[in-house]
Amino acid sequence: MKQFLQIALGILSAIGGFVDIGDLVFNTQAGATFGFELMWVVVIGVVGIIVYSEMCGRVAAISKRPVFDLVRERVGFSAGLGTLIASEIVNLLTCAAEVGGIAIALQLLSGLPYRYLIVLAVVGLLVLSWTLPFVWIERLFGYVGLCLLVLVVAAIKTHPSWGHVAHGFVPSVPSGNRLVYFYFVVGLLGAALTPYEVYFYSSGAVEDRWSAKDLRMNKVTAIIGYSLGALLSFALMVIAAQIFLPKGIDPQFLGTPALGVEAVLGRIGLILAIVGILFAVGGAAIETSFSGAYNLAQFFGWQWGKKERPSKAPRFALSWIAIFILAALIVMTGYDPVKITEYSVIFSVVALPLTFLPILLVANDPVYMGRYRNSRLSNVLGIAYFVLILAIAASAIPLMILTNGGKG
Amino acid sequence: MNVTATEIDLGLGVLDHQLVDREGRNCGNVDDLELVGLDADEPEVAEILCGGNAWRSRGFFGRLAAALSGNATHVPWSEVAEVSSVVRLKRTEPELRLGRGDDRAAKLIDWIPGS
Numbered sequence: 469m470k471q472f473l474q475i476a477l478g479i480l481s482a483i484g485g486f487v488d489i490g491d492l493v494f495n496t497q498a499g500a501t502f503g504f505e506l507m508w509v510v511v512i513g514v515v516g517i518i519v520y521s522e523m524c525g526r527v528a529a530i531s532k533r534p535v536f537d538l539v540r541e542r543v544g545f546s547a548g549l550g551t552l553i554a555s556e557i558v559n560l561l562t563c564a565a566e567v568g569g570i571a572i573a574l575q576l577l578s579g580l581p582y583r584y585l586i587v588l589a590v591v592g593l594l595v596l597s598w599t600l601p602f603v604w605i606e607r608l609f610g611y612v613g614l615c616l617l618v619l620v621v622a623a624i625k626t627h628p629s630w631g632h633v634a635h636g637f638v639p640s641v642p643s644g645n646r647l648v649y650f651y652f653v654v655g656l657l658g659a660a661l662t663p664y665e666v667y668f669y670s671s672g673a674v675e676d677r678w679s680a681k682d683l684r685m686n687k688v689t690a691i692i693g694y695s696l697g698a699l700l701s702f703a704l705m706v707i708a709a710q711i712f713l714p715k716g717i718d719p720q721f722l723g724t725p726a727l728g729v730e731a732v733l734g735r736i737g738l739i740l741a742i743v744g745i746l747f748a749v750g751g752a753a754i755e756t757s758f759s760g761a762y763n764l765a766q767f768f769g770w771q772w773g774k775k776e777r778p779s780k781a782p783r784f785a786l787s788w789i790a791i792f793i794l795a796a797l798i799v800m801t802g803y804d805p806v807k808i809t810e811y812s813v814i815f816s817v818v819a820l821p822l823t824f825l826p827i828l829l830v831a832n833d834p835v836y837m838g839r840y841r842n843s844r845l846s847n848v849l850g851i852a853y854f855v856l857i858l859a860i861a862a863s864a865i866p867l868m869i870l871t872n873g874g875k876g
Numbered sequence: 877m878n879v880t881a882t883e884i885d886l887g888l889g890v891l892d893h894q895l896v897d898r899e900g901r902n903c904g905n906v907d908d909l910e911l912v913g914l915d916a917d918e919p920e921v922a923e924i925l926c927g928g929n930a931w932r933s934r935g936f937f938g939r940l941a942a943a944l945s946g947n948a949t950h951v952p953w954s955e956v957a958e959v960s961s962v963v964r965l966k967r968t969e970p971e972l973r974l975g976r977g978d979d980r981a982a983k984l985i986d987w988i989p990g991s
Contacts, residue, residue, distance in 0.1 A: 533961060541892045545907070546935025548892075553937075598990060768927075769894050769905035771978065779991045782981035789985075836961065 475685050479693040486697025487616055487704075488752035489569045489722070490562070490659035490813045492745065493806055495701045496719045496728075497874060498652045499708025502644060504628070504636030507705060509653050511637060513660025514698040516856070518690050519849045520824055523831045523842070524666050525686035528673035531836040535670045535827060536766035542826040551822040552767045558819055559664055559760035561812035563791055564798035566753035567593070568805025572722045573746035577739075583800060590796035593753055594789065602672065602774050609751030616700050616744030618737055622729040623703035626710035633706065645876045651867040652874060654860045655810070658817040660701070661857070664759040666823060671762040675773050680840065707732075722806055757795070761787035810873055817864040820857045828854060886921065894962040895926060895951070895974065903974040906963055907931055907948065924951040924963070926974060949973055 498506045524535055533541075536555075540548035570589040575582050596605060642649035678686070707728040712719055719725070726745060730738035758774065764787050765772035771781040778785035799805060828850045831842045842850065868874075886909060895904045907930035910923040930948035931938040951965065951972050958964040969975040985991050 531961060537894065540905070544935070545892060545931065546937045549934075549937040549941060598988070765902075767905075769902055771902045771975070777991065778985055778988070779982055782978050782985055785985055785991075786981050 475688050479689055479696065482610070482689055482693025483614060483617075483696045483700070486694060487613070487700045487748045488562075488659075488662070489565045489749050489805070489809045490662060491701055492569075492704065492722065492725055492749075493809045494652065494655040494659045494813060495704035496708045496712075496725050498656055499705035500712035500717060500719050501874070502642065502649060502652065503709040503713050504633050504705065505640060505642060505649075506652055506656060507633065507636030507702060508639050509656040510660065510698055510701045510705070512856075513657045514694050514701075515849070516657070516661050516853045517665065518694045519846065519853055520661070520666060520827060521669055521694065522687050522690040523846060523850060524670040524827045525673050525678070525690065526683055526840060527827060527830050527837070528670040529678035529680065529682050529686065530838070530840045531830060532674055533830070533836070534674045534762065534766055535667050535823065536763045538826040538830050539822065540767050542829050543822060547822065548767060551819060552763055554815070554819040555663060555667070555763055555823065556760055558812055558816040559756050559763070560791060560794055560798070561808055561815065562662070562664060563753055563756035563760070563795035565805045565809040565812055566749045566756060567792075567795045568799040568808065569722050569749035570746060570753060571799065572805065573742050573749065576723050576726065576742050577746070586796055586799050589750075589753075590792050593750065593757075594792055597754055597757070597788065597792075598778070602675075605751070605754060609747050609754070612747040613744055613751060615740045616748055618729055618733065618740040618744060619700055619703035619707065619725070622732040622737055622741075623706035623710075625732045626707060628706050628710055636705075645871070647867060648871045648874055648876045650863070651871040654817060654864050654867055655813055655874070657856075657860055658813040658820075658864070660698075661817075661820060662813075663816055663819055663823045664756050666827070667759040667762055668755045670827075671759075671766070671772075675775055683840065720804075720806060753792075753795070757788045757791040760791045761785075807873070810868075814864045814868045817857075818861050821854070821861050824854055824857055890921075890959060890963060893959075895924070895965060896962045897965050897969045897972070897974070898957075898967055899969075901969055901975070903965070903969040903972070904949070908933055910950070921953045923953060924956070925949070926951060927977075949976075 528534060539551055543551065567586060567589050571582055571585040574580070574585045574589065704725055707725060708719060711728045711731050726738055726741035729741040761784050762772060765784045770783045772784040773781055798808070830836055831850070832847065834841055890906055891909065893906050894902055895906060897903045904926040906924050907927060908925040909921050910925060911919050912922045913920045925948040928945040928948040929942045931945065932942035951974070955966050955972060956963060957966045965972060
């Protein structure tokens with residue numbers, strides 16, 4: 469019973485924590501540009517994050533090694549340092565975008581000036597991260613983030629043609645500009661397969677001292693939590709396809725999905741959507757800053773861990789504090805958080821192969837994994853996704869340049 | 877368990893592995909190894925090099941990082957207690973002069989309540 473409750477709570481927080489600013493931006497823009505045509509990409513992305521999250525959770529539980537520790541050991545110092553630099557840039561940009569997202573959500577709720585709210589957002593994040601244990605942070609942001617389920621209600625209330633929606637789950641010849649279509653394919657996959665989630669998940673598993681008895685919880689939480697979380701991505705796309713596409717609205721503002729909800733459910737829907745966005749991006753901001761600190765500490769072999777008192781792991785603590793402050797400075801420049809999100813998602817795709825390769829290698833290593841090494845199914849899926857990741861990593865930046873960031 | 881260089885693959889089993897001190901604290905990585913006896917055809921690991929200019933032999937990014945860092949800390953191989961998925965040391969971090977970066981960083985956050 470206790471384990472069932474633990475799994476249920478894990479699933480709930482996985483749903484609430486599924487959506488981050490990358491999903492909000494790319495799913496909404498994809499729906500507003502191509503209607504339901506790109507639904508199938510979300511399915512591929514979600515299966516990919518399930519496969520690699522389950523794998524890195526299992527590796528962490530059995531080998532007691534987090535991802536960045538393995539990156540360095542498996543690809544060597546130089547390639548590992550290159551991956552570290554790329555990951556830290558992506559983590560910082562993503563954290564900046566999430567901090568900007570919090571400020572925008574607070575502005576929609578309060579009407580106060582954006583720059584003051586950036587300061588308020590980062591001070592709030594610092595205080596919460598310093599004072600609360602992870603379990604409370606996860607509950608606070610994950611459960612309140614469940615307000616985003618209002619997106620699913622709103623999507624249903626737009627009364628889409630379910631036949632057309634179902635059609636979107638099958639890849640088809642794009643109706644518009646093909647390069648823009650493929651840009652969104654890469655962006656949607658990048659938004660679903662975010663490297664920081666993998667770093668955070670595996671480091672958390674090591675900190676929580678997972679063992680073989682946690683493997684079932686790992687698998688169930690990854691499969692059900694992410695699958696249900698994907699409903700939110702579908703809902704964002706349906707709302708954008710139903711509300712924005714017919715009117716030719718280009719969603720260039722983070723609050724646009726909430727306005728879509730308001731069009732269907734009124735003021736209560738709007739408030740629930742904004743609160744959901746606030747807590748979803750808030751939780752993601754904490755995950756990105758801690759992922760950055762985990763990566764640095766694991767690469768250089770420092771003492772790390774949220775459970776450690778900051779004075780016992782001072783370089784780790786200074787790292788996440790510095791990432792929050794740098795992220796706030798980036799958004800204080802006035803650069804649009806939506807643009808920062810687009811860059812961070814596209815650049816994160818480039819860092820993906822060297823993040824996922826060591827997980828795949830160690831998950832197959834009988835010395836580390838013993839009888840818990842990859843099954844044939846995990847390997848088929850893991851290798852297929854690795855090939856896909858290589859292809860999208862090679863095409864991400866050229867597509868961003870050729871399409872002017874999806875504008876065609 | 878005492879470990880000798882002949883029992884393990886140094887490239888795969890030691891290099892880039894986590895160093896853990898007697899109290900279980902992470903205290904750096906094996907960034908390079910000092911070998912002796914190569915001329916006599918009896919190679920033996922003399923020291924573990926950790927941090928700073930130990931990175932200079934580790935490719936382009938390693939040379940860059942080494943140029944921006946100080947001297948490496950040298951840990952005699954005789955201080956190694958065990959090699960598993962990590963390299964366990966016989967003494968504590970301060971005794972081996974590892975983790976000096978943590979001391980410097982601690983000064984910056986010690987004033988914050990709850991640290």
